[in-house]
Amino acid sequence: MQRKDAAITVPKPNLKREIVRHKDVYLLLLIPFVFYIVFKYVPIFNAQIAFKDFRARDGVIGSAWIGFQNFQDFFNSFYFWELLRNTLFYSFGKIIISLPVSIILSIAIYECTHYALRKTVQTLAYLPHFLSWVIMYGVLFALLSPSSGILNDIIKLFGGTPIDFLSSVKAFPWVVLLSDAWKEMGWSAIIFIAALMNIDVSLFEAAMVEGANSWQRVRYITLPSIKPVIVTVLLLKIGTILDAGFNQMYMLYSPQVYSVADIIDTWVYRQGLLNFQFGLATAVGLFKGIIGMLLVLVSNRLVSKFSEGSSLF
Amino acid sequence: MKRLLSLLLVALMACTVVFAAGGSEKTTAVNADGTVTINLWYGAAITEAGPIPDDWVGYDILREEHGIDLHLSVLPSNESDQDVRIQAAAAGNSLPDLFMVSRPVLTRLVDQGLVAPVDDYYALMPNRTAQQYDADSIAMSTIDGHSYGFASPGSVAKNEGLLIRKDWLDNLGLEVPTNLDELMEVMIAFTYDDPDGNGKDDTYGYGAYIESDATLKGYPGARLFPILGAFGVDGLWCLEEENLGLNVYKPEFYDAMVYIRQMCEEGVMDPNWLTYKKDDFRAAWKQGRFGIMKEQNAAYAAEANYAPFDANFPDGEWIIVDPPKGPEGLASVGAYDQNYRIYAMSQDAVDAGKAEKICELLEWMSSDEGYFLCGWGQEGVNYVLDENGVPVAGDLGDNAFSGTQGQVYTQLRNMVFYNSDTELASRYPTYTTATSGKTMSALTALREMQSKYWTAAIGSGQMPTPNADVQRYYEQSLAEFLSGQRALTPENWQAFLDQFNAIGGADWNAQGVAYAQENGLVR
Numbered sequence: 001m002q003r004k005d006a007a008i009t010v011p012k013p014n015l016k017r018e019i020v021r022h023k024d025v026y027l028l029l030l031i032p033f034v035f036y037i038v039f040k041y042v043p044i045f046n047a048q049i050a051f052k053d054f055r056a057r058d059g060v061i062g063s064a065w066i067g068f069q070n071f072q073d074f075f076n077s078f079y080f081w082e083l084l085r086n087t088l089f090y091s092f093g094k095i096i097i098s099l100p101v102s103i104i105l106s107i108a109i110y111e112c113t114h115y116a117l118r119k120t121v122q123t124l125a126y127l128p129h130f131l132s133w134v135i136m137y138g139v140l141f142a143l144l145s146p147s148s149g150i151l152n153d154i155i156k157l158f159g160g161t162p163i164d165f166l167s168s169v170k171a172f173p174w175v176v177l178l179s180d181a182w183k184e185m186g187w188s189a190i191i192f193i194a195a196l197m198n199i200d201v202s203l204f205e206a207a208m209v210e211g212a213n214s215w216q217r218v219r220y221i222t223l224p225s226i227k228p229v230i231v232t233v234l235l236l237k238i239g240t241i242l243d244a245g246f247n248q249m250y251m252l253y254s255p256q257v258y259s260v261a262d263i264i265d266t267w268v269y270r271q272g273l274l275n276f277q278f279g280l281a282t283a284v285g286l287f288k289g290i291i292g293m294l295l296v297l298v299s300n301r302l303v304s305k306f307s308e309g310s311s312l313f
Numbered sequence: 314m315k316r317l318l319s320l321l322l323v324a325l326m327a328c329t330v331v332f333a334a335g336g337s338e339k340t341t342a343v344n345a346d347g348t349v350t351i352n353l354w355y356g357a358a359i360t361e362a363g364p365i366p367d368d369w370v371g372y373d374i375l376r377e378e379h380g381i382d383l384h385l386s387v388l389p390s391n392e393s394d395q396d397v398r399i400q401a402a403a404a405g406n407s408l409p410d411l412f413m414v415s416r417p418v419l420t421r422l423v424d425q426g427l428v429a430p431v432d433d434y435y436a437l438m439p440n441r442t443a444q445q446y447d448a449d450s451i452a453m454s455t456i457d458g459h460s461y462g463f464a465s466p467g468s469v470a471k472n473e474g475l476l477i478r479k480d481w482l483d484n485l486g487l488e489v490p491t492n493l494d495e496l497m498e499v500m501i502a503f504t505y506d507d508p509d510g511n512g513k514d515d516t517y518g519y520g521a522y523i524e525s526d527a528t529l530k531g532y533p534g535a536r537l538f539p540i541l542g543a544f545g546v547d548g549l550w551c552l553e554e555e556n557l558g559l560n561v562y563k564p565e566f567y568d569a570m571v572y573i574r575q576m577c578e579e580g581v582m583d584p585n586w587l588t589y590k591k592d593d594f595r596a597a598w599k600q601g602r603f604g605i606m607k608e609q610n611a612a613y614a615a616e617a618n619y620a621p622f623d624a625n626f627p628d629g630e631w632i633i634v635d636p637p638k639g640p641e642g643l644a645s646v647g648a649y650d651q652n653y654r655i656y657a658m659s660q661d662a663v664d665a666g667k668a669e670k671i672c673e674l675l676e677w678m679s680s681d682e683g684y685f686l687c688g689w690g691q692e693g694v695n696y697v698l699d700e701n702g703v704p705v706a707g708d709l710g711d712n713a714f715s716g717t718q719g720q721v722y723t724q725l726r727n728m729v730f731y732n733s734d735t736e737l738a739s740r741y742p743t744y745t746t747a748t749s750g751k752t753m754s755a756l757t758a759l760r761e762m763q764s765k766y767w768t769a770a771i772g773s774g775q776m777p778t779p780n781a782d783v784q785r786y787y788e789q790s791l792a793e794f795l796s797g798q799r800a801l802t803p804e805n806w807q808a809f810l811d812q813f814n815a816i817g818g819a820d821w822n823a824q825g826v827a828y829a830q831e832n833g834l835v836r
Contacts, residue, residue, distance in 0.1 A: 054404070055425055055426070056403050056404050056405070056406045056425050056427055057406060057425055057426045057427055057660070059406060077782055078782040078786070078816050079782060079785065141588065141593065145585050145588070146584040146585060147515075147517070147583060147584050147585055147602070148585075148602075162584070164584060164587070164588070164796075166587075166588045167587040167588055167792075167796060169798060254523065254587060254588060254792070255523070255532065255785070255788035255789045255791070255792035256587055256789070256792035256793060256795075256796045256798065258785055258788070258789040258792075259789065259793075262785065267781065270781035270784075270785070271780065271781035271782070273397055273400060273401075274393065274396055274397065274400070274781070275421070275780065275781060276400050276403070276404075276418075276421040276422075276425070278404045
């Protein structure tokens with residue numbers, strides 16, 4: 001009787017107890033935690049050199065304050081609007097092309113019933129992600145060279161005129177967007193495949209009983225089920241919208257395509273790092289970070305407004 | 314729990330300040346064992362080989378006989394990457410004690426107060442100074458009246474030449490071209506008349522890649538110098554008194570651009586020239602893609618470099634020719650500067666009292682012991698002396714200074730070599746090619762290349778460099794003219810020059826002119 005009368009009390013959440021109880025899991029968290037502390041949070045202190053005339057000998061603290069001069073130098077640079085245009089073009093372009101390609105690839109892999117074929121495609125699609133852009137440049141050069149590239153050989157075979165893909169302002173943006181999609185689609189597909197694995201199989205079975213074809217299953221079950229993941233990936237990509245891919249561009253660009261290839265990061269490399277203007281480089285980094293954060297906040301707000309439950313926070 | 318989180322937050326903030334404010338490892342001058350640690354960042358002599366092994370006897374000699382604990386670190390082989398690494402270390406105020414640095418970067422480090430003047434230290438190295446440092450080399454490291462580094466002789470000057478496929482000329486019954494008109498005829502024949510007789514349309518007249526910088530090799534770069542030289546505009550700067558300034562302002566530069574554009578329109582330029590990297594270009598001539606090029610002596614004639622071409626084309630033959638004459642009778646293989654490798658001492662090293670030991674290290678490197686040890690390794694292990702006293706590989710196999718095992722012991726040789734006849738004879742031996750049995754020598758090629766006419770542009774390497782926007786505008790505009798994106802007309806050219814001046818080109822030119830006049834670079 002006594003037990004029946006006792007009030008059921010919910011213990012107060014205790015983080016310390018939780019950590020002790022799940023110490024193995026929290027131990028795993030330690031590595032990324034330390035990584036973020038050392039490489040992401042500690043350097044924030046140094047961001048103050050964006051407002052300073054940074055002199056290494058005087059250090060971060062000792063350098064003189066110059067207000068927004070570094071930001072003004074960036075905004076007033078001769079190519080500012082062109083850099084911004086190119087950066088946004090490639091960032092949005094990569095999202096528009098790469099995201100659907102990754103989703104399609106993940107669905108194709110998920111739907112494939114032939115185990116060996118599925119694993120082979122999956123592995124082959126991942127591989128380019130692990131190649132550096134130096135190697136990728138060699139591959140692209142072998143494919144696209146106007147005199148000996150395989151693609152131009154095919155064009156010549158059909159009587160066409162070879163195209164210098166890497167130095168033509170019309171072709172270059174497509175080379176950048178498509179080569180990025182090719183390189184990263186397998187890797188980006190991993191997260192979608194993981195999301196697909198979590199879909200309740202009974203939904204598909206029920207749909208098949210009801211006579212739904214493959215396209216209908218994808219449209220009415222698969223895509224809605226992974227929508228939160230798609231939104232999350234999209235929001236994360238928007239957060240780095242001003243990172244258009246330095247390594248790729250640095251390897252592929254050349255003076256004749258600067259007008260469509262020079263992005264904020266390549267400019268910072270030349271003007272900031274090669275010319276020892278670290279204050280300027282930091283100012284640009286800070287500018288990119290703030291824009292990215294604002295975009296994430298706005299996008300997240302919009303997502304939570306129009307699709308409840310899909311937002312990041 | 315709140316307390317724990319608060320403590321964590323405080324610790325994090327403390328970490329942030331400590332890490333951010335720190336970063337520079339200051340070493341004291343004398344270690345517990347009485348040695349002085351010297352951190353040296355050097356440019357590797359053989360970039361594709363590994364670093365000097367830990368068992369290098371030089372470490373022991375320096376420690377035991379000179380009290381120097383030497384720590385070596387290899388710089389990246391690419392010049393831009395070298396600059397970035399040095400400047401990244403500089404930004405963290407953690408430059409090594411002694412390091413190789415380019416002149417433009419040195420200028421910035423001096424401005425930051427990060428490197429020490431070395432005027433007083435030459436006297437501490439009498440032997441090395443006599444061997445390596447003369448007035449020209451000291452001028453190369455002089456900024457605002459003080460020498461800020463030790464500039465050793467770099468690669469041999471005038472070590473490139475204009476080469477043409479003699480077998481292709483013979484196959485087509487053509488003579489070596491002597492002027493630009495004849496050159497165009499030969500290039501057209503090489504492109505369209507199947508000079509290699511393989512029945513395929515797979516050859517081009519001229520091959521090149523963009524090899525440019527902001528001091529000597531202005532865009533479109535050194536590989537087109539023989540063409541630019543025919544118009545008297547090879548090199549970024551003209552240092553002649555009557556035409557002092559950037560060559561781009563000379564009317565003849567426009568004429569040279571028109572000629573190069575014509576080469577592109579005629580289809581005689583290998584169309585990959587705008588996208589080739591150096592290695593692609595070198596692979597291309599070894600595959601017989603073009604019949605005329607400007608190439609460096611060793612890249613052309615050294616045994617390992619010539620071997621693929623020899624295997625592919627046993628009957629193929631390159632010859633070094635005179636540069637073609639232009640409309641005014643001018644001709645030049647290219648503009649040349651004296652090449653130096655500057656090693657600077659960080660201000661921190663001097664403040665820590667290491668300057669004298671650094672000088673002792675450098676002086677030892679130029680002693681007989683250090684010179685041979687750094688240049689060729691150990692006698693009997695990595696080299697033997699021939700009857701002329703020239704170090705040769707002999708029968709030492711892989712352990713020889715030229716072998717895969719032994720070459721790593723010579724990674725510091727560029728710090729001791731000064732392009733003496735002994736060094737060149739050792740570096741470029743005469744050999745017989747494996748497939749065709751030709752007798753080849755990169756040294757013979759070098760001497761022949763040096764005998765051609767070159768344009769002196771001594772001091773170009775010291776000239777001021779433009780900011781990134783000006784340099785981009787300059788290079789992009791010329792590239793657009795050459796690739797046909799922008800029509801190469803007098804009106805468009807003038808518009809380009811006007812805009813170039815407006816965004817900073819005129820200031821850059823004025824700074825360069827003033828610098829050249831103030832520093833006695835005008836001829």
